[in-house]
Amino acid sequence: MDLGKIERGVRLILEGIGEDPEREGLRKTPARVARMYAEVCAGLTEDPHQHFETLFDEHHQEMVLVRDIPFYSMCEHHLAPFFGKAHVAYIPSADGKICGLSKLARLVEVFAKRPQVQERLTSQIADTLVRELQPQGVIVVIEAEHMCMSMRGVKKPGSQTTTSSVRGTFKTHQATRNEAMHLIFAHRG
Numbered sequence: 001m002d003l004g005k006i007e008r009g010v011r012l013i014l015e016g017i018g019e020d021p022e023r024e025g026l027r028k029t030p031a032r033v034a035r036m037y038a039e040v041c042a043g044l045t046e047d048p049h050q051h052f053e054t055l056f057d058e059h060h061q062e063m064v065l066v067r068d069i070p071f072y073s074m075c076e077h078h079l080a081p082f083f084g085k086a087h088v089a090y091i092p093s094a095d096g097k098i099c100g101l102s103k104l105a106r107l108v109e110v111f112a113k114r115p116q117v118q119e120r121l122t123s124q125i126a127d128t129l130v131r132e133l134q135p136q137g138v139i140v141v142i143e144a145e146h147m148c149m150s151m152r153g154v155k156k157p158g159s160q161t162t163t164s165s166v167r168g169t170f171k172t173h174q175a176t177r178n179e180a181m182h183l184i185f186a187h188r189g
């Protein structure tokens with residue numbers, strides 16, 4: 001990550017909007033923003049595989065669901081935040097390979113912390129789980145609000161975008177898919 005380059009860019013933006021980057025309140029802003037971008041885009045330099053080096057053998061042939069995983073990402077069109085909740089479910093492989101529950105949330109983080117579109121975020125999580133766990137099925141549902149739609153442009157605060165990526169059994173077996181959707185959404189009444 002080239003922090004100096006980001007700093008120079010932020011300084012140019014400040015000049016571009018007619019601000020004085022040398023005034024007291026803004027003097028450290030380019031450096032702060034550079035550190036912020038390094039943090040919110042840290043997933044670009046992370047390999048999701050690192051989170052799946054430790055797996056457990058457990059003959060659990062039913063669904064595992066972690067619901068309501070909060071995330072923050074950056075829309076790649078406007079570099080404005082989009083944020084919400086991810087729900088990640090899988091059915092372990094026939095030979096019974098499971099991962100630590102936190103790893104599902106870590107996977108969301110790796111792909112959220114980079115310039116994204118919600119559709120790709122959803123499918124990257126699903127496809128990585130397929131690759132790492134060879135599960136019988138995976139379903140990923142993401143609900144998010146996009147600041148580029150809330151505070152600018154079409155200005156529709158509160159609008160929620162839902163995306164899903166469905167693999168394996170969840171795709172071929174309607175009842176299994178319905179069960180996952182029920183577990184994800186039913187608690188909302």
Ligand SMILES: Nc1nc2c(ncn2[C@@H]2O[C@H](COP(=O)(O)OP(=O)(O)OP(=O)(O)O)[C@@H](O)[C@H]2O)c(=O)[nH]1
Pocket residue numbers: 075076077116117118119146148149152153154
């Ligand atoms: N499919 C998809 N679109 C997104 C996402 N985040 C933002 N967008 C959209 O990206 C589009 C970019 O459209 P453009 O017409 O190039 O940009 P714009 O003129 O700023 O568009 P407006 O937002 O409509 O003002 C907008 O419609 C955004 O709502 C996302 O995660 N997925």
Ligand SMILES: [Zn+2]
Pocket residue numbers: 075076077078079080146148149
């Ligand atoms: Zn946007």
